[in-house]
Amino acid sequence: MAQYIEDVHDVARMIPKGRVTNYGAIADFLTLGSARMAGWAMNKAHGDETIPAHRVVNRKGELSGRNHFATPTLMQERLEAEGVEVVDSKVVNFKEVFWSPIELLK
Template identity: 65%
Template sequence: MAKTNYQELVFDITRLIPPGRVCSYGAIADYLALGSARMVGWALRNSFIHDGIPAHRVVNSKGELSGRAHFNPPSLMQQLLEAEGVKVENDRVVNFKEVFWHPEELGW
């Protein structure tokens, strides 16, 4: 990850989240040791103009689909997660702790 652009660093980590798993904005921010969860969310807002960035796999620290408003339609975030086997009820990942992935799992 030799990039200097914060947005690109966020995109790089987001691309590594395995299908069927979710990560939080805060976990990405902590791993990068740059910025905050809000900054990660801001970066991912711009991910829709790029290919291959699974922004639907990033949720808030409670497992809520807080970024759903940026999907068109908003239900698309849930649909994409469910297509990967992630259970969602009331805009929240049901088994959040079991499907949570932290960038530290990369071992870098």
């Protein structure tokens, strides 16, 4: 399980600034586990500043992990600092800023 967590964190580190991905895309890329497992692994990332956990949202573009940050608004603040628009805890232009790890294979 420790290797899976590290693999999820490694994928998260590759998300470009100003882009977001979701738990399912990470799980699909790793061809192992589920969106829920990727979410569980991302929960272990908090406190590690090398992992941009703020760039991982749920499949609807919602900031479902926001309550795991130091403050409930920190995830949104970090995304907005990178130019990602967020309203009511949801990425506004989700389809446009969505990044799939599959792009790494192209």
